[in-house]
Amino acid sequence: MFKKLIFGLILLSFGTHIEAKMSRLKDLVDVKGVRKNPIVGYGLVVGLNGTGDGGGEVTNTSLKRMFQKLGLNPQNEISSKNVAAVIVTAELPSFSRVGQKMDVKVSSIGDASSLAGGTLLITPLKGGDGNVYAVANGSISIGGLENGKKFATTGLIPQGAVVERELQLDFDKKKSLRLALKSPDFTTAARIEKTINQELGGKYAIAKDSNTVDIIVPIQYQRKIVQLLAIIENFKVHTDRIAKIIINERTGTIVAGGDITVEAVAISHGGLNIQVNNKKKDGDDGNIRLVDKTTTLNDLVKSLNALGATPEDLISIFQALKRNGALVGEIELI
Incomplete structure (x- = not known):
């Protein structure tokens, strides 16, 4: 008898459309020298x-x-x-x-x-x-x-x-600040630059790369770095992230973002059959599920769950989809 398993799958999604999340700057960056x-x-x-x-x-x-x-x-x-x-x-x-x-x-x-x-x-x-x-x-x-x-x-x-001994930091005398993104991303870095400049009313921030945003301290905040950072760290920024699936093969745990999509593909794994953007053919058995073209990973997983897939099945299918090019996102094994 087939024993139904509880999957170690977490999908960070509430629908097919994912809006960029607004996050405080203090949750996105570290200030150089403050650690x-x-x-x-x-x-x-x-x-x-x-x-x-x-x-x-x-x-x-x-x-x-x-x-x-x-x-x-x-x-x-x-x-x-x-x-x-x-x-x-x-x-x-x-x-x-x-x-x-x-x-x-x-x-x-x-x-x-x-x-x-x-x-x-x-x-x-x-x-x-x-x-x-x-x-x-x-x-x-x-x-x-x-x-x-x-x-x-x-x-x-x-x-x-x-x-018993303090670190020697002349933090309040700084003329510039450097912010390091905790999760480097070009889009997020550019948005941080834009937000800071809009809120401070001038060209004070510049995104150097995906990991770094430099800030020139405005004249009115020189020797008032604490006050400046207290303002900046509460600015809210639309964040962006790489579509990624994290897989732990030892525990069968899968963590995936809901913005990961699956292109047109037919899946056959053991007794499981899934078709994305394919019409059901005459003679197909009842174990075939149809999924719309360019579906999200969330929808695909729901269909696989309904067919009784195990965590091991999901991992094998995701890896095959990635090799085929039908899964739009990265896979990271831990």
Whole structure:
């Protein structure tokens, strides 16, 4: 008996006509120089209930050095299952100030089985330039009961790091700004340029390429960059996107935009038959579905679903349609 499956298919469509979406500029672009900066450090987690590294050379050496810094000089070899060596990571915002707190992630690098209940000792966090920008410590949280069992060697310390050094940015003195599109597209870049110039009332923006829009700071906003960006980031722009299908063959999940179209074609896959812009011939069985010419992928999927297609069938059909040239859009396998 044929077992009907629930498809892992998401169609981002509400009809055959897709209108360009209006999006705020802040959701479309990043401002050059305004980003999170990764910082990292090596530390020790103590207070584990026998779930630490125990016997690891790196951990034991680090533990011995820690005692020496505290003025202790143990003569015997140190080994404890209550200690784990970890890597500590965080993201330092561009405009962080000294004393500001931020979350940190703690990950085991030894053979510890769990960081649950542990406390991170004071750990300096450095940037790519070798400078210490923050110091982290505190009690580790590994989430709820089920998540804790699955990912017990990774945890978080909410507000566990304190900023000790600020990034040197003369942001307010800038005479120009550069916007980088999160999803590069020539059409969207041109629309951003047009919108900014219309709203500011002058030729201040220019789209350099599909990824970049440069802005000359108007005289009235010089040394008022924050106010300028607060205005610009709320401008709304019609966005455009490439027609694309994302396929995960391992899970059978398909994500497709509703603006993807299918040209005239006949499909025969196993016991499934679909004809796009073809008349039904005498003798065809009832397993043939007719679909109008230049239909959307949404309509095609509905017809395939009605015939009992599985996710594997859909993936094979989409790939064949693309090779045939009947599917207007890109296919990306993940």
